[in-house]
Structure formats: structure tokens, C-alpha cells
Amino acid sequence: MSKNININVHHVTRIEGHGNIVVNVTDGTIEKCQWQVPEAPRFFEAMVRGRRYDDIQTIVSRICGICSISHSLVATRAVEDALKLEVSEQTDRVRHLLHFSELLQSHVLHVGYLVAPDLFGEKSVVPLIPKATDAVKTIIKAHRVANQMSAILGGRITHPVTLRPGGMTRLPTEEQLRAIKSELEAIVPDLVTICEVVLSVADQLPNFTRETEYVSLTQTHPRYMESLNAYSFYHGDITSTDCNGDGPVPPSRWERVANEYVSPQSTAKWTKWHRDSYAACALARFNNQAEKISPLGKKVAGMFGLEKGCCNPYMNSVAQLAECAHVVETSLEFIDTLLSKGIEPETVNVTPRAGRGHAAIEAPRGILFHSYEFDKNGECVWGNCCIPTNQNHANIQHDFEKLVPEFMDEGEDALRQKMEMLVRSYDPCVSCSTHYLDIEFIK
């Protein structure tokens, strides 16, 4: 049993962005235990000022390459809210499909490429290529199918170019939708294979729980209350496991949920709602909406024993696998609906007006908020945004504070591994979280 521990992970690997872990234990006393975020700030919030309403999604998409579709979608919808623009059901469904493609791509990337090496005791996916060639190829295939779907619907894989306030620049053809459908149907067995591979090493997920608050969207859109899409990633209001019967909060009031503050150990802001910290992630969505997940999603959760109310942060990867199954099934439902109605051409006419707008969306790694204000010419005068990883930083810190005393008897190496795995389990997008903070524009 070691009484002295000195962990200094300068830039945790296999995560998006830069984060450090620092732990000092002397004679069994924890002197320091910190999750630090030293990512270079990029000041997007300052940079959008003066830009036109139809350039906003192009700029803020660059907050994050991994969730660029979520950023583009939520920005477009916040602009539409400000300019009082309504989109057709057809556009709404196509945008959902674009979003589902990113959720699938990002979840497969996270579980398959970033988390799986930990479970197999490897430092990356590279050594797994010769050892588990078929499994790696199955993961790559699912990733490719998701990306091809993004490319068709978004104009390219990352940083979509088909979104514009009021509609889409280009709608998919019925032939393209049928092609996506057949690809998605074909990867259903592959997703089951991926789940079985992860299940074979799931005993490597640490047995650690800490009760916390889980925040996510809850579906309120009348069109989707009775569909698979009742499990919401896109429409709806903000809820949490601490709401205890209090009604959900509309996206326009997200600042009262996030309550952002600056921590000296982070260039990204931290958040808290009903208690010291909360989690925003796939596990949060699952804990708030588990009964609404698709049949295959339920089956996947069941394979791993994942149940509503789970407070083991390492199980977020399992919740992501269940969501992979869910988004494939929901995508198939959406494509069928679109094909049954046929794709109709749309025209988009926008008249700039002054106003402030807000939107919320579930990025792959948790709930994401954007707000903008425009003058009468449609030029942006103010923006504010809060990224899921921001919302998880304080929760990671509190997890560390429970995890270190629980596992420090296992020694420095085992503890360091568990802490790195914990950070990874949140699927952080650190560069995101540092890119868009509180914005106040004073003329």
C-alpha cells in the first residue's frame, strides 16, 4: 500500500482538447486533487460580433470539429428564434437525420477508438488492429456509414454547409435517402457485434458510483411525443434528475440552469444547478428518458445491466452504445416518413429583423446552449453559449474527490489509469468548452 502518490498527467490523451490531472498524496493525506483545463481560449463569442445572421453557423461550427453538426444546428436554430423564422416539417426531419449521423459517428469514435483501448489494456486502437482485426474493421465500418450519411445531408463530413437560417441550402433526394436507409439497415448487426465486443471486456469498467444531478433535454414537441423521437436530442425543454416534479425549463432560460462561473484551475467556465455540480452526457439523457429509448436501445442497455438511475460515470460509454442503436432505429423511422411524403422543393426567404434568440440541443457529449442577438440589419451584436464539457468539468472534479480516497490503496499507476478513464468516460470536448463562454457586449 503506497502512502505517497504523485500523479501529474500533463495533457490527458485520447480526448478532444487539453486537460491535466494533478494528485498529491503525502503519508496518506490528499494534499491536491485537481482536474485542470489549460486549453488555449479562442474567443469565438467576441468574434461573431458584427457578422451577418447567415454567417453565424459557419463561424461557430469551428468551435468543435467533432460536434460541428450540433454547433451548426443549434446556432442555426438560435438565429431562427431571433429572426422569428419557422422551418417546414420536412426540413426539421432532414436536420434531425443530419444530427443523428453525428451522434452515431461521435459515439462510435468515442467507444471504439478512445475507450476500447483502455478496456483491452492498450494505449491506442493501433495495437488492436492486428489483435482484433475484424472488430476494428466493424467499428470503422459503422463510423464510415455515419460519416457518409453526414456527407450526403451536410454537404461534407465535418462543418456542414447545407444549413441556413430558415431552411436547408440543399435537400437530399429520395434516392439518397433510400441509399442511407439500406446502409443503416446493414450496420444493425455490426452495432450488435460492437456491443458484444465491448461487453466481453466490460468488467474492466471501474465499479465506482457517485450520486449527482443529470441534466438533459426532455421532449415537448407535439409532433414527436408518440414517436421513437420522444427520446429527445433536438427539441424540447431542459430537465434534470433533481427537478423532483418541477416542470422543465425552456431553452430561452438556459442561463438559470448553467449558472456559469470562472474557476482558477480552468480556462473553461464551470456550471452548477441544484447542487455543486451536474453531469450532461449520454448517461444524463438515459437517466431522464430511459423508458423512451428504442427497442434495440433497450436491448443494448439490458446487455450491460444499464438501468435508469445509474450513477457510475464510466457507464456513459454504455449509454452511448444504447443511443447508437436508438439513433439508427429512429433514423430509419424518419427516412420512412420522409419517403412516404416525398421530398418537396422549398424556397427560403429571410428578412433581417432585430431580436434575441436561444436554442438547446443534445450534442453527442451532452446538452449544448447557444444564444444570439441581432440588430435590424441582421448583424450580430451579442452571443452567449454553454458547451456540455463546461457543464461536466465541475462534476469531473467532484468525481475525482470521491475516487482518489476510494482507490488510492491500489497504488499510483492503477489510480492514474482510473482517473484518465474517468475523464475519457465523459467524452470531453475540451477545446469546445474553452471556446464559448459568457459573452457580454457593451456598445
Next chain:
Amino acid sequence: MSKPRVAIFDFACCEGCQLQIVNIEEEIIDLVGAVDVVEWREAMSEQSHEYDIAIIEGSITRPEDEHRVQIIRTRAKILIALGACATIGGVNKMKNNFDLNEVKRCVYGQDAGMPHLATTTTRAVHEVVDVDYKIHGCPIEGEEFKRIIRDLLLGKTPFVPNYPVCVECKERENVCRYEYNEICLGPIIRAGCGAPCPTAQWRCFGCRGLVDNPNVDAAQEVMEQYNLTLDDLKQKMVLFNSK
């Protein structure tokens, strides 16, 4: 002959260009077979100080990052700037259009003075250290990335187009964006992307930077034809091509 050692590093950026490397999908297996990837923080836990090729993603925005990229330069035989943030500064340079202290106050309010929030003028990588090759775009194109890496492994000088996006846009038989009353940067921006934005019916916003000698006269003609001015065109350069 031993395989070249390759290291990938990221600075201020969205890491979307690294993602494009992952997005070459099945061919990544061939890539990691052809080279020895010794450091890639986003994908691997290994780290190394010895490498032949350094791939740099992102802009340089802090003194400590300037120092870090200088050290990487001394260690690398070949240094490649990956993506718009590295090749031209990209969206990060929009910050340079404002007073830096005001930008910090705008974002961090009363906490702007905290030392860990320091920032400097955004620079592209070649504005800090010598860059041997540039892979353009926001994000980069996977096909172009593969071709450039393959050429380097074969000892060839990679081809980078020095003609405007309009050439590739015409090849794809798109209707000119100016016909839709949009100001498109295609006439002056470097091709190589295959014009995905105009093909998706959205104007070129200039993520690959200017061609070496933009044909200003021709651009002016286009602008005049649509009752626009060169200033209108310059306004659109702000997004990815600020100074």
C-alpha cells in the same frame, strides 16, 4: 529502410482536421502501416521527442505555444501545417480585428485579468516557424491529405493547386453563386477542395486562403457584372482570411 516517424500536434483549433485523418476510415490501417505514428494525443497515449515528420494543427495564440512549436520545429525534419487554422490562421484570426483587451473582457468579464486566460495576436504556423508543406482547408480534404502524405513518402514534391475554386466548381457544373445574389470567394480562393460548398448551394467562404497571385482584374470584372465592388468581396474575406 525504417518507416518515417510521424507526430501530430494540436494548438488553438477545433481538432476537426485530425478527425479528417480518422475519417479516411479503412485506409487509416494502411496509413499506420506505412508510417510509424509516435505521438498523436487525440488518438494515442504514447509520446515521443523523436520524429521525422511533424504535423501541426491549429493557430499559435499564446507565448507558451510559440515556444512549443519552436521546439517541435527543431526536432522535425519536415513540418506540415494541417488545416486553415495552421495554414492561414482561419477563423481564429477574426480575433485580430478587435482590441485584445476588449476581446478578453467580452468573454471573461471581470475575470479577464486572470493570468491563465492570457492571449496574444493569432498567427498561422508559418508566421512563427518555417513550414515545409501546407495542407489547406477547413476542414482538410481526406483525399488531399492521403495524396500529400503518399507523395512525401515517395520522395515527390506534393502538388498543391494554384488556381481558383471556380475551376473545380465549373467542373462540377454548378450554377454560379453570383446568379443567386451571393458574394462567393471562389474567384480568388485556392482550389483543391472540389468546391463542396457551392455544390451544396452555399457560397465559398475562403477556407483554403488566397491563390498565390489572385487575379484581381478578373475578380473586379465579376463584381462589376453583378453591381458589386471589391470592398464587398473583401468584407467576405473576414471569416477565414483576416490579417
